[in-house]
Amino acid sequence: EAQVTQNPRYLITVTGKKLTVTCSQNMNHEYMSWYRQDPGLGLRQIYYSMNVEVTDKGDVPEGYKVSRKEKRNFPLILESPSPNQTSLYFCASSRRDGLTDTQYFGPGTRLTVL
């Protein structure tokens, strides 16, 4: 089954404790990205990657890091989480053929930073 998976689905942590949210897709998609969803703001892109070893900032990159060492994986790293990073996070993937292809989203990770 074609899918995007994320782990963990739920996470409660404390300020300053480094964490990683994993994302994996099995569709051989070149493009992957991370979004955060906040009430009244919709979803906003954090980082994206157009292929292995190619990543760039989205609209709200502060406090986050990413890496793309393999095509299927795109982890999101919070080196020192703060309460304002409490949010619902989505990983997405799509083909990349020069047009805006349909983004397929993972199930979401609900993060609470105390």
Place this chain on the structure above:
Amino acid sequence: AQKVTQAQTEISVVEKEDVTLDCVYETRDTTYYLFWYKQPPSGELVFLIRRNSFDEQNEISGRYSWNFQKSTSSFNFTITASQVVDSAVYFCALSDPSGGYNKLIFGAGTRLAVHP
């Protein structure tokens, strides 16, 4: 800059009513894509439709229909004979080429509650 406005924050209807969710967008691009996603209470994002700027034909899929009007920069979504299972948050999104062609700019979402 790209922008998507979903002016309706919440809509409440009774089952079998028709309901239209509004979406207005701003873009300077001549080629762009518009999307609708559904987020049910379980939280996942479900893709509903992708429409490019050159295709202004309305689309119907079962009880769902979409009205794309380039002249008013709108891409409205209508659910006919609504059902309780339609209760969800619905997001309209616009493509933004600044993020490697596949970046989406989302509206704030419209929460639809369908009551029995």
